[in-house]
Amino acid sequence: MLEIVKEVKRVLKLTGSFWLNIGDSYSNKKLLGIPWRVSLRMMEEQGWILRNSIIWNKHKGGLNATKDRFGSVHENLFYFVKTHTKYYFNHMAIRSEPRKAKVENGAVISATGVSGIRYKRQIELSTSLSAKEKQNAFVELNNVLQRIEKGELSDFRMIIRNQQRTTHSDSEIVSGRAKQLKEQGFYFLFYNPNGTIPSDVWDIIPEDTQNREKHFAAFPEDLCKIPILSTCPEQGIVLDPFCGTGTSMKVAYYLGRKSVGIDLSKEYIELAKNRL
Incomplete structure (x- = not known):
């Protein structure tokens, strides 16, 4: 051989x-x-x-x-x-087919079926976010939704403290996202527009x-x-x-x-x- x-x-x-x-x-x-x-x-x-x-x-x-x-x-x-x-x-x-969010009746819906309205509802009802964190989360989410509508982003996922299963280690030493979740209360995952x-x-x-x-x-x-x-x-x-x-x-x-x-x-x- x-x-x-x-x-x-x-x-x-x-x-x-x-x-x-x-x-x-x-x-x-x-x-x-x-x-x-x-x-x-x-x-x-x-x-x-x-x-x-x-x-x-x-x-x-x-x-x-x-x-x-x-x-x-x-x-x-x-x-x-x-x-x-x-x-x-x-x-x-x-590369695989890219994940793409869509706009239905004026609402952005991610490829996984989660709408921007649903994320807003989760922020509003969250007992783990402070008033300031909720305000920042609404602002950042609206910015992301606008970028989706303009075609600047293909799809996204929002991780909110104690709302979704996290995609990282809980240790701040090895995960910047864990630190971001602790300090900010949320973060976004953006999917490659060209697929994976x-x-x-x-x-x-x-x-x-x-x-x-x-x-x-x-x-x-x-x-x-x-x-x-x-x-x-x-x-x-x-x-x-x-x-x-x-x-x-x-x-x-x-x-x-x-x-x-x-x-x-x-x-x-x-x-x-x-x-x-």
């Missing part, structure tokens, strides 16, 4: 990225940690830079007949680059039907989309040295990228050709 990865690094552009997925296994009841062992050697011996360890949450696993450990429903995807700063990463291509970047936990159900009679571990197409969209530019080339039945190549084609696939199995290569 390390020899193959070494060759991948040799042909990879300076701006390129490498995504690695290896299954783990047990020996004498010991989890071997193969994905991390390989990744650590890649960093230590070949100079790869690990940017992320992605958890692929499959939601379900194979039949688990053991009764002395937990079932396994995740795999790791390791995101590597060759340089610290020059690699290609298009975060705009993978995916986290390092991906919830993707495994493919059950795609050539399972031929390939027992076929990738789901959704697992290939984020890496290709974010780390391969349009008209770029996707190289898959373990292409199997060609899922990554199929996704690359649909996303407007070229691709090169390699596999030891002639049968898999023929299946990949037929799919493409």
Whole structure:
């Protein structure tokens, strides 16, 4: 495996990225940690830079007949680059749909369904805010609502002392928001108008039907989309040295990228050709 990865690094552009997925296994009841062992050697011996360890949450696993450990429903995807700063990463291509508040009958309603009127009511009825804090909260809330109406903000959430579940640690030492809540009585959360970047936990159900009679571990197409969209530019080339039945190549084609696939199995290569 390390020899193959070494060759991948040799042909990879300076701006390129490498995504690695290896299954783990047990020996004498010991989890071997193969994905991390390989990744650590890649960093230590070949100079790869690990940017992320992605958890692929499959939601379900194979039949688990053991009764002395937990079932396994995740795999790791390791995101590597060759340089610290020059690699290609298009975060705009993978952001989720932005949360957007709306105006109904003159009232601003957040994407979660909470209206500005409701926040005002919570401020008015609060027994945890002083009169001065309530006055300041009304002023700041009105400013936010006006910015929503003008389209300057996409969505927001207001946290009022002892009204909503907080989104931070209660310790003022580690949380500026905790300090703000204590001193001011409220604060606002503003959501990115461009949406959010995916986290390092991906919830993707495994493919059950795609050539399972031929390939027992076929990738789901959704697992290939984020890496290709974010780390391969349009008209770029996707190289898959373990292409199997060609899922990554199929996704690359649909996303407007070229691709090169390699596999030891002639049968898999023929299946990949037929799919493409």
